[in-house]
Amino acid sequence: MKIRLENLTKKFPNRDKKQGDFVIAVNNFDFEIPDGKLVGLLGPSGCGKSTTLNLISGLEEPTEGKIFFGEDDVTQIPPESRGVGLVFQNYALYPHLTVQQNIMFPLQNLRGAEKLSKDEMKRRALEAAKLVQIDTLMERKPAELSGGQQQRVAIARALVKMPKVLLLDEPLSNLDARLRLQTREEIRRIQKATKITTIFVTHDQDEAMSISDLIVVMKDGVVHQIGKPQEVYDHPTNLFVATFLGTPSINVFNARVQEEQLYIGKEAVLKTPGIADSNVIAAIRPEGFLLDREGPFTLQLDRVEVMGRDTSVVCGHEASMSDVIRAIVRTDSVVDEDKDTVRFTLIPSKVHLFDPATEEDLPFTL
Numbered sequence: 001m002k003i004r005l006e007n008l009t010k011k012f013p014n015r016d017k018k019q020g021d022f023v024i025a026v027n028n029f030d031f032e033i034p035d036g037k038l039v040g041l042l043g044p045s046g047c048g049k050s051t052t053l054n055l056i057s058g059l060e061e062p063t064e065g066k067i068f069f070g071e072d073d074v075t076q077i078p079p080e081s082r083g084v085g086l087v088f089q090n091y092a093l094y095p096h097l098t099v100q101q102n103i104m105f106p107l108q109n110l111r112g113a114e115k116l117s118k119d120e121m122k123r124r125a126l127e128a129a130k131l132v133q134i135d136t137l138m139e140r141k142p143a144e145l146s147g148g149q150q151q152r153v154a155i156a157r158a159l160v161k162m163p164k165v166l167l168l169d170e171p172l173s174n175l176d177a178r179l180r181l182q183t184r185e186e187i188r189r190i191q192k193a194t195k196i197t198t199i200f201v202t203h204d205q206d207e208a209m210s211i212s213d214l215i216v217v218m219k220d221g222v223v224h225q226i227g228k229p230q231e232v233y234d235h236p237t238n239l240f241v242a243t244f245l246g247t248p249s250i251n252v253f254n255a256r257v258q259e260e261q262l263y264i265g266k267e268a269v270l271k272t273p274g275i276a277d278s279n280v281i282a283a284i285r286p287e288g289f290l291l292d293r294e295g296p297f298t299l300q301l302d303r304v305e306v307m308g309r310d311t312s313v314v315c316g317h318e319a320s321m322s323d324v325i326r327a328i329v330r331t332d333s334v335v336d337e338d339k340d341t342v343r344f345t346l347i348p349s350k351v352h353l354f355d356p357a358t359e360e361d362l363p364f365t366l
């Protein structure tokens with residue numbers, strides 16, 4: 001089921017009128033979520049992710065705009081008739097019910113022609129439980145489950161009505177780091193197996209990047225960029241997207257272009273054909289630095305951190321807009337830690353220039 005948002009806007013009245021009459025939680029969203037894909041809604045806390053999901057599920061009414069499921073306008077359709085499965089961060093299982101009863105719960109409210117026999121409900125609950133691999137735990141109570149198992153019960157409960165759309169709002173936030181990794185792989189597997197169009201909300205770029213077919217990067221109720229994770233990472237349209245994606249984060253410098261050369265401080269560090277003479281913001285991915293004794297870019301060497309596969313060369317520079325600069329190099333490369341400085345050559349595709357006024361991307365090609 002593809003989903004289309006058309007000029008979708010949600011304003012909430014502001015309690016503190018000094019901040020304006022309204023908070024625009026979702027500002028004129030206009031994009032399509034393709035059928036059968038997993039889409040990550042990504043952005044910092046408060047950017048409107050939950051509101052977007054609530055609009056799609058019908059729990060909130062839009063101030064303006066429309067929502068289509070396939071060709072059907074569902075904007076006025078109540079949540080229970082939209083065929084969506086929902087999983088929240090606080091998945092709140094019923095503590096006095098068993099796993100089986102928790103999963104069956106949404107089926108018990110079906111009335112009229114949709115009403116199911118007890119056996120049919122049990123059969124469907126078992127099917128959903130198998131999908132998330134908790135079918136051996138059906139008689140347990142939530143308190144007898146680990147956090148990851150509880151979250152799977154919540155997912156099974158969302159799947160049991162065979163929804164056309166699955167909406168997951170920060171479903172992994174309550175899990176510890178290892179379980180979070182496991183469960184996100186699990187969500188990906190379930191989504192691929194069921195092919196249910198799924199929207200996955202997170203503030204964690206790593207999570208969104210690793211499992212999504214498409215990511216929607218948002219800030220302050222505004223969509224900044226939509227694309228395949230790697231495309232967005234490689235071609236951020238503005239400084240916010242560039243800094244929000246990637247760990248360690250991109251290194252940002254005050255810089256200028258003169259005669260098609262990028263200057264950071266006094267050094268000409270890269271050719272930038274097609275860019276007019278101007279001040280720019282230069283952002284360099286940690287993997288964009290190549291150790292090079294003869295390299296054009298000199299940084300103050302602070303320390304070297306070896307972390308398994310990679311070595312992080314932590315540096316400083318007077319033009320840096322971030323506290324530290326991190327260059328990721330291979331562990332077998334040699335950095336002379338006794339020196340005060342270290343020199344690099346830059347990989348052009350890992351360098352992004354932005355207009356300091358608009359923070360929009362200034363493309364150049366080598």
Ligand code: ADP
Pocket residue numbers: 012013023024025043044045046047048049050051052
């Ligand atoms: P996210 O899920 O990305 O953290 P939300 O969608 O929850 O963000 O919130 C987006 C913005 O809308 C925030 O500024 C939030 O304070 C505001 N907001 C959300 N729900 C309400 C509400 N019911 N009343 C007033 N403001 C709200």
Ligand code: MG
Pocket residue numbers: 049050051169
């Ligand atoms: Mg939220």
